[in-house]
Structures are given as C-alpha cells and as structure tokens.
Amino acid sequence: MTEARSQTLWRRFLEHRLAVASALLLALFALLALAAPLVEASMGIDARQVDLFNRFAAPDAQHPLGTDEAGRDLLLRLLYGGQVSLFVGLVTALASAAIGTAIGLAAGYHGGRLDRFLMRFTDGVIALPLLPLLIILAAVDLHKLPLPADWVRSESVNLYRIVVIIALVGWTTVARLVRGATLSARTREYVRAAQALGAEPLRIMLRHILPNIASPIVVATTLSAGAIILLESVLSFLGLGIQPPVPSWGNMLTNAQELIYASPRLATYPGLLIFLTVIAFNLLGDGLQDALDPRARATRLR
Amino acid sequence: MSRFLSTRLVESLAVLALMSFIIYGLIGLMPGDPIDVMIASNPKLTAADAKVLRAIYGLDRPIIDRYLEWLGASLRGDFGYSRSFHRPVFDILGPRLLNTVLLLGSSSLLAILIAIPLGMWAALRAHGLFDEAINLLCFAGVSVPSFWLALVLILVFAVGLGWLPAGGMGPVDGGGLLAHLRYMILPVTSLTIASLASFTRFMRASMLDALRQDYVRTARAKGASPQRVVLGHALRNAMLPVVTIIALDFGALFSGALVTETMFAYLGMGKMIYDAIIGNDFNLALVGLLFATLVVLVGNFFADVGYVALDPRVSFRSLEEQR
Numbered sequence: 001m002t003e004a005r006s007q008t009l010w011r012r013f014l015e016h017r018l019a020v021a022s023a024l025l026l027a028l029f030a031l032l033a034l035a036a037p038l039v040e041a042s043m044g045i046d047a048r049q050v051d052l053f054n055r056f057a058a059p060d061a062q063h064p065l066g067t068d069e070a071g072r073d074l075l076l077r078l079l080y081g082g083q084v085s086l087f088v089g090l091v092t093a094l095a096s097a098a099i100g101t102a103i104g105l106a107a108g109y110h111g112g113r114l115d116r117f118l119m120r121f122t123d124g125v126i127a128l129p130l131l132p133l134l135i136i137l138a139a140v141d142l143h144k145l146p147l148p149a150d151w152v153r154s155e156s157v158n159l160y161r162i163v164v165i166i167a168l169v170g171w172t173t174v175a176r177l178v179r180g181a182t183l184s185a186r187t188r189e190y191v192r193a194a195q196a197l198g199a200e201p202l203r204i205m206l207r208h209i210l211p212n213i214a215s216p217i218v219v220a221t222t223l224s225a226g227a228i229i230l231l232e233s234v235l236s237f238l239g240l241g242i243q244p245p246v247p248s249w250g251n252m253l254t255n256a257q258e259l260i261y262a263s264p265r266l267a268t269y270p271g272l273l274i275f276l277t278v279i280a281f282n283l284l285g286d287g288l289q290d291a292l293d294p295r296a297r298a299t300r301l302r
Numbered sequence: 303m304s305r306f307l308s309t310r311l312v313e314s315l316a317v318l319a320l321m322s323f324i325i326y327g328l329i330g331l332m333p334g335d336p337i338d339v340m341i342a343s344n345p346k347l348t349a350a351d352a353k354v355l356r357a358i359y360g361l362d363r364p365i366i367d368r369y370l371e372w373l374g375a376s377l378r379g380d381f382g383y384s385r386s387f388h389r390p391v392f393d394i395l396g397p398r399l400l401n402t403v404l405l406l407g408s409s410s411l412l413a414i415l416i417a418i419p420l421g422m423w424a425a426l427r428a429h430g431l432f433d434e435a436i437n438l439l440c441f442a443g444v445s446v447p448s449f450w451l452a453l454v455l456i457l458v459f460a461v462g463l464g465w466l467p468a469g470g471m472g473p474v475d476g477g478g479l480l481a482h483l484r485y486m487i488l489p490v491t492s493l494t495i496a497s498l499a500s501f502t503r504f505m506r507a508s509m510l511d512a513l514r515q516d517y518v519r520t521a522r523a524k525g526a527s528p529q530r531v532v533l534g535h536a537l538r539n540a541m542l543p544v545v546t547i548i549a550l551d552f553g554a555l556f557s558g559a560l561v562t563e564t565m566f567a568y569l570g571m572g573k574m575i576y577d578a579i580i581g582n583d584f585n586l587a588l589v590g591l592l593f594a595t596l597v598v599l600v601g602n603f604f605a606d607v608g609y610v611a612l613d614p615r616v617s618f619r620s621l622e623e624q625r
Contacts, residue, residue, distance in 0.1 A: 129553050230445075238561075264461065278446075282444065
C-alpha cells in the first residue's frame with residue numbers, strides 16, 4: 001500500500017469520531033482485562049476467594065464495586081470475565097474469517113460445480129435456526145467423543161469448545177463476501193497475468209487475490225466479533241457456554257436473574273460491559289467500512 | 303417458474319433431511335441417555351444390567367440404523383413420547399407453537415409498524431440530527447444482549463415499579479383476557495426492541511435507495527406533490543425488500559423468542575426446546591428443533607416467492623441465473 005493511500009485511509013477513519021472513540025474504548029477494555037492479575041495483586045485479594053459472610057456487600061474501599069452472591073470481588077470478576085469474553089470474541093471472529101475466506105476463495109476462483117456446491121452448503125448453514133443448534137452443540141458430552149480424557153476434564157476446554165462451535169456456523173457472511181469479491185477479481189488483468197506466467201492457483205488466490213479483497217474481510221470480521229461476543233454471552237447465560245468458576249460476562253448474569261431482588265447491581269454491570277463492547281465493535285466496523293470500502297456504503301443492505 | 307420452485311423445494315427438503323440426521327446424532331452425544339437416567343434413579347443397577355438394558359432398547363446398535371428406524375416411524379406420523387410430560391410429542395408442541403406465534407406475531411407487527419415510519423423519516427432527513435440520533439439508537443438496539451434487555455425490563459417494571467408481572471403466562475386463578483395480556487407486555491416489548499433496530503436500518507437504507515430511482519424523479523417532474531411522491535411512489539417500492547428481509551430473518555426471530563421465552567417463563571416453542579435439551583427429553587427436543595428448522599426453511603422459501611410476486615422486475619428466471 002502506498003503511503004498516500006494509507007494516509008487517506010487513516011484520515012477518513014479519523015473523521016469517523018464514533019469509530020475512533022470505539023477503538024479507544026476497546027483498547028482500554030483489553031488493557032484493563034489483561035491487567036487483571038496486576039489489579040488483583042495490588043488490591044491484595046484473591047478473585048476466586050469465596051467469602052460467605054460478606055455476600056452482596058455494598059461498594060467500599062476494599063471492594064470498589066462490592067461483592068457478588070458468593071462474596072467474591074465484583075470488579076476483579078468483571079476484569080477476568082472480560083479476558084474470557086474478549087478472547088472468545090476475537091479468536092472466534094478470526095477463525096470464522098479464516099474458514100469463510102478459504103471457502104469463499106475456493107468457490108469464487110474455481111467456479112462451476114464446486115462453487116454451486118459450496119454456496120448451496122452456505123445457504124443451508126444460513127437457513128439453520130442458529131441458537132437452538134448452538135445449544136445442542138454446547139450440550140454435547142465430550143466424554144462420548146474420542147478425545148483425550150485429561151483434555152476434556154481441563155478447565156479451558158469450555159473456552160475452546162465455544163470458539164469451535166461458533167466458528168462452525170459463523171463463517172457464512174465472510175464466505176459469501178469473499179466469493180463475490182473473488183468472482184470479480186478473477187477476471188482482472190493482474191490475475192490473468194499471473195495465470196499466463198504459470199502461477200499455481202493457490203499462489204494466485206493467496207498472493208494476488210486475497211490482498212485485493214482484504215477490506216471487506218476486515219470489516220466483516222470486526223462486525224462479527226461483536227455478534228460473537230453477544231452469542232457467547234447468551235450461551236454462557238443459559239449455562240451452556242463458559243462454565244463457573246471461570247467468569248465470563250454472560251455467566252455472571254446467570255444467577256443475577258434469581259438474585260434480582262437481592263442485588264440489582266449484579267445484573268447491571270456485566271450486561272452493561274457486554275453492551276458497550278458490542279456497540280464499540282459495531283461502530284468500529286462501520287467506521288472501517290467508510291474508510292476502507294466507501295463504495296460499499298451506497299450498495300450494501302440492498 | 304415451476305423449475306425454480308421445484309429446485310428450491312428439493313433443496314429445502316435436502317437441508318431438512320440432513321439437519322434431522324445431524325440433530326439426531328448430536329442429541330445422542332448429549333449427557334444422560336435413557337439408561338443413564340435409569341441408573342441415576344436406581345443405584346442397584348450394575349454395569350452388566352445397563353448393558354442388557356441398552357441391548358433391549360436397541361441403544362447398542364449403530365447410529366445409522368437407529369436413525370433410519372426413527373425416520374421410518376416419523377414418516378408414519380409416530381414421533382414418540384415426551385419423557386418429561388409423558389404424552390405424545392405433538393400434544394405438547396401444538397399449544398406451545400400457538401403461544402410462540404402469538405408472541406412473535408405481535409412483536410414483529412409492532413416492530414414493523416414502528417420501523418417503517420421511523421426508517422422513512424430518517425431517510426427523508428438523511429444525515430440530519432434526527433437521522434444521526436436514530437442511527438445511534440439502532441446501533442444500540444442491535445448491540446444490546448437480548449437477555450440483559452429482558453433483565454433490565456424486569457428490574458424496572460416488575461421489581462422497581464411493580465407495574466407488571468416478572469414472568470409467567472397468567473394469574474393462577476385464571477383471570478380474564480386482560481389479566482393474560484398484562485403478562486404479555488414485557489415479553490412483547492423485549493422482542494419488539496430486539497427486532498426494531500435492524501428493521502429500521504433496513505427500511506432507511508431501502509427508502510434512501512428508492513428515493514434515488516428514476517421513477518421518483520419522473521414523479522417529481524410530473525409535478526406530483528411531495529407527499530404523493532414519498533408515500534405513493536417511494537414508500538411502496540421501499541417496503542418490498544424490507545418485507546423480504548423480515549421473512550428471511552425468521553431464524554434470528556426464533557432465536558430471539560427462545561431467549562425471551564426463557565427469561566419470562568413464557569410457555570412457547572423456544573422455552574420448550576431449551577427445557578427439553580436441558581432436561582434430556584430427547585424426542586421433544588428433536589421434534590422441536592426439526593420443526594424450527596422447517597419453519598425457517600418455509601420462511602426462506604416464501605421470501606423468494608414473495609419477492610418475485612411483489613416485484614415485477616424480478617422473475618424466477620433471473621433469480622435462477624443469479625444463483
């Protein structure tokens with residue numbers, strides 16, 4: 001990318017004040033979440049320490065946001081929960097984008113029967129009732145699958161399970177976008193030239209086509225990160241995603257509904273953080289679209 | 303036309319058949335098959351007994367055999383019994399479906415009735431203050447977790463103000479129609495807000511697009527009044543893609559219903575499926591999920607058909623070439 005072009009992009013992005021604010025907010029959340037162990041050390045309390053004599057404590061000097069139903073510090077749980085929610089959102093969005101790009105490139109570049117088959121398959125996945133399917137996938141007993149038993153019992157397995165099952169159904173938007181962009185890129189001179197020079201299809205797809213269709217992929221990935229954080233929070237809320245004691249913003253709300261009379265505070269903060277994170281991803285995606293792909297603005301949503 | 307429709311029909315049936323196999327297989331992988339439940343309720347059962355029981359019930363046979371047998375029975379109209387309700391699956395499905403249709407129907411209608419004027423207004427004043435405010439609200443609407451929105455509504459209207467019930471279907475002693483309607487207010491509000499934002503964005507984009515078209519310029523040039531241009535020409539055409547998108551969005555609507563029904567203890571299909579999965583009620587979960595898939599596929603099918611029926615420029619032939 002030439003310097004002048006990147007400067008133009010940067011200027012167009014900065015003009016989008018909401019997107020800039022969103023990027024800063026997301027960076028702040030990420031930093032705070034990463035700094036959770038430091039905050040924990042400086043506060044001198046253990047985030048997992050259950051203290052049943054100190055349940056639903058109001059905010060004070062020791063617990064800036066008070067404590068939850070098991071007497072754990074709410075602020076620390078929110079920070080650790082943020083690590084999980086942001087990790088799941090980003091990693092799953094990248095995994096979905098990778099799957100979608102591979103399928104879209106293959107379908108768009110080769111065309112013909114492969115294209116028809118892959119796009120019918122994509123339509124089929126889009127037609128599925130997403131949430132019920134995710135609930136079943138999340139309820140699958142991993143002990144019944146041929147997987148290493150130690151791994152199945154480890155605490156982090158829920159984290160990867162969520163990433164895998166959401167990525168399995170989340171790639172469709174990127175696949176359609178990439179397929180469309182590849183179809184039009186395939187007829188361009190630079191692709192023809194590479195073909196004439198005898199470059200292999202894989203090399204043409206990755207070295208020549210992919211860099212030229214990167215913009216819509218970046219935009220779609222940003223938008224999908226927000227949607228995935230929402231999905232993760234719903235699944236964890238329903239008790240099928242991240243399992244306690246590992247906190248995520250979604251599973252912190254699971255008990256909140258029953259405890260809504262005892263402590264409305266517990267129901268407020270995690271939901272507010274999910275909301276702010278998701279809206280920031282959406283506004284950021286919108287701003288990136290304006291900067292990277294201004295033509296798409298006029299035609300999208302048709 | 304008939305060729306397009308029949309290919310679509312065959313494809314939809316193929317998706318449904320594939321889904322039934324996938325769901326059947328996945329449900330078998332959930333913890334707690336019928337024998338596990340027997341063992342949990344009777345500690346005297348030995349591992350050998352469990353093995354015999356599995357053989358008696360045919361649970362040791364390959365999954366493909368069991369699936370084909372289930373499929374045969376289903377095609378004859380026998381969907382089995384619900385384990386938790388002790389009744390045929392369809393006896394439970396019927397009333398639940400009616401409740402969900404009521405909930406989704408009223409909230410979608412409400413959302414459409416609000417979204418169309420709102421989106422139209424925003425498009426007519428594009429990039430003005432009102433438009434920007436609506437735009438930001440729409441971003442907020444698509445970003446708010448639906449279960450948390452329900453939680454906040456309960457917090458404000460049931461816990462704080464005490465105006466409305468926090469959940470359930472109606473008063474225990476029966477009560478009149480009005481008493482039941484009170485129980486619908488919060489679930490319907492919560493679902494309406496959830497779909498309102500995306501509907502408004504579609505409507506705004508569609509209206510902006512319509513206002514740029516030649517027929518709008520022609521109508522203006524002919525001297526038609528601004529109201530007539532907007533309401534008679536642009537609005538009519540702008541509503542078309544919006545209706546299609548809403549029909550295509552049925553899967554998302556259904557996911558929303560699952561969350562909302564669970565939050566408000568509303569006895570619909572969504573809550574039924576969730577409870578069936580959590581409670582190991584395999585037959586009910588299987589049939590509920592397949593039914594949901596079927597509804598989504600039918601929705602997509604009619605979206606295509608409706609699109610062609612409403613827009614004279616689109617023919618089945620052109621749709622076929624597009625694909």
